[in-house]
Amino acid sequence: xPELGLLxxxxxxxxxxxxxxxxxITITPTDHIDTWSPDSWRSKRAAQAVEYADKDALEETCAxxxxxxxxxxxxxxxxxxxxLYHVALGRAFxxxxxxxxxxxxxxxxxxxKKKVELLRQQSEVLEEALGMTVIPLGRIAGQYxxxxxxxxxxxxxxxxxxxxxxxxxxxxxPNRRQxxxxxxxxxxxxxxxxxxxxxxxxxxxxxxxxxxxxxxxxYTSHEALHLPYESALTRDHYNLSATTIWLGERTRQLDGAHxxxxxxxxxxxxxKVGPTATADEVVAILNALSPDRSQCGKxxxxxxxxxxxxxSVLPPIIRAVQLSGHVPIWMCDPCHGNTFATSTxxxxxxxxxxxxxxxxxxxxxxxxxxxxxxxxxxxTGEDVTECMDGERTTCEEDLGQxxxxxxxxxxxxxxxxxxxKQFGEFVKNYQHEA
Numbered sequence: 441x442p443e444l445g446l447l448x449x450x451x452x453x454x455x456x457x458x459x460x461x462x463x464x465i466t467i468t469p470t471d472h473i474d475t476w477s478p479d480s481w482r483s484k485r486a487a488q489a490v491e492y493a494d495k496d497a498l499e500e501t502c503a504x505x506x507x508x509x510x511x512x513x514x515x516x517x518x519x520x521x522x523x524l525y526h527v528a529l530g531r532a533f534x535x536x537x538x539x540x541x542x543x544x545x546x547x548x549x550x551x552x553k554k555k556v557e558l559l560r561q562q563s564e565v566l567e568e569a570l571g572m573t574v575i576p577l578g579r580i581a582g583q584y585x586x587x588x589x590x591x592x593x594x595x596x597x598x599x600x601x602x603x604x605x606x607x608x609x610x611x612x613x614p615n616r617r618q619x620x621x622x623x624x625x626x627x628x629x630x631x632x633x634x635x636x637x638x639x640x641x642x643x644x645x646x647x648x649x650x651x652x653x654x655x656x657x658x659y660t661s662h663e664a665l666h667l668p669y670e671s672a673l674t675r676d677h678y679n680l681s682a683t684t685i686w687l688g689e690r691t692r693q694l695d696g697a698h699x700x701x702x703x704x705x706x707x708x709x710x711x712k713v714g715p716t717a718t719a720d721e722v723v724a725i726l727n728a729l730s731p732d733r734s735q736c737g738k739x740x741x742x743x744x745x746x747x748x749x750x751x752s753v754l755p756p757i758i759r760a761v762q763l764s765g766h767v768p769i770w771m772c773d774p775c776h777g778n779t780f781a782t783s784t785x786x787x788x789x790x791x792x793x794x795x796x797x798x799x800x801x802x803x804x805x806x807x808x809x810x811x812x813x814x815x816x817x818x819x820t821g822e823d824v825t826e827c828m829d830g831e832r833t834t835c836e837e838d839l840g841q842x843x844x845x846x847x848x849x850x851x852x853x854x855x856x857x858x859x860x861k862q863f864g865e866f867v868k869n870y871q872h873e874a
Contacts, residue, residue: 476704478674486697501621505672510680528737534814538579540848552637554821569864581634582662584608659683686710710740719760726766736767746777750800771814772801782836791829819856
């Protein structure tokens with residue numbers, strides 16, 4: 441596909457994202473330290489920062505972004521906080537899913553509709569299995585930047601180039617890897633188009649499984665990786681680029697820029713927690729992001745340990761959090777800890793490994809009187825062949841049929857539905873036996 445053109449900086453007529461009517465919500469003052477501001481993170485070290493050749497161009501772009509309409513409303517964020525409070529207390533559940541890295545090329549009605557419908561179907565499956573409300577949350581409308589272990593890569597020719605960091609930063613084309621701040625404007629407008637499509641699909645989709653059209657409003661989320669972009673779209677204490685954001689395993693340093701930025705937000709905040717995390721680190725992050733322990737569900741701990749490692753790593757963290765008095769949402773991301781490369785260097789995952797980590801995580805929580813409150817998946821509504829299963833994609837050769845991910849492998853629609861159905865059946869059986 442040819443490289444997308446960039447929007448001119450003189451493009452000034454922007455239609456704000458369509459917003460649905462939401463009940464009036466009383467917004468209480470946020471608890472924060474007076475020194476916080478949307479830009480106070482600049483005094484800290486920012487992991488995974490993008491190096492731009494023209495820093496003045498980046499600042500001009502961010503100044504333009506500050507003038508654009510919000511992508512979500514503060515009332516939506518407050519509504520999400522209210523719903524996630526119940527998740528933290530075990531009264532509801534979350535299914536969060538979407539692309540590893542969204543592609544600008546995929547901002548098309550049918551592709552977005554399939555993602556929304558997949559999350560709706562998954563929420564219906566889980567509602568029936570768990571006997572509680574399930575809140576769908578998309579990794580969508582902003583997941584355009586990705587972290588990298590190494591900011592550069594070396595081509596077979598020996599040439600050293602920037603690693604691909606997502607369409608908000610550069611192109612997957614090796615010849616166009618120079619980070620370009622104008623891409624942040626593209627990311628904003630594509631996110632606005634996605635938000636409008638999500639609202640349209642949520643309102644006008646045909647009913648399924650007894651549901652009425654528009655009943656399931658889809659909240660949006662993405663990793664808050666690119667801090668100049670995120671802070672440019674922050675008004676007061678609201679990041680208005682998404683309902684919720686999360687900090688990654690590579691950017692959750694307690695003294696780092698990302699924690700400094702996130703600690704002052706009203707948005708619900710997720711934090712990825714991998715197998716190297718310690719109980720003290722996790723409690724310290726909770727103290728920083730949610731010093732008021734009465735704010736149940738303000739922070740979501742998204743564990744990503746890898747199957748076979750949950751039993752030894754997760755229980756001490758759960759117990760330390762319980763003793764701290766914090767009441768976060770516990771979510772399991774079974775994807776990242778179970779990624780491996782084939783003999784030809786293709787990244788993939790086995791659906792059975794993902795299910796196993798979900799089971800191990802659920803049992804770990806139940807054994808300590810804790811609650812697993814959600815599942816976080818990299819998935820698509822498309823019929824891709826990026827993860828292995830016991831049916832269509834059974835071996836390395838099968839992955840080549842339809843491998844389209846810009847970064848990590850995603851579950852296909854069929855695989856993603858299979859996973860939540862199997863998890864739901866496991867929970868029902870476990871509760872019955874208990």
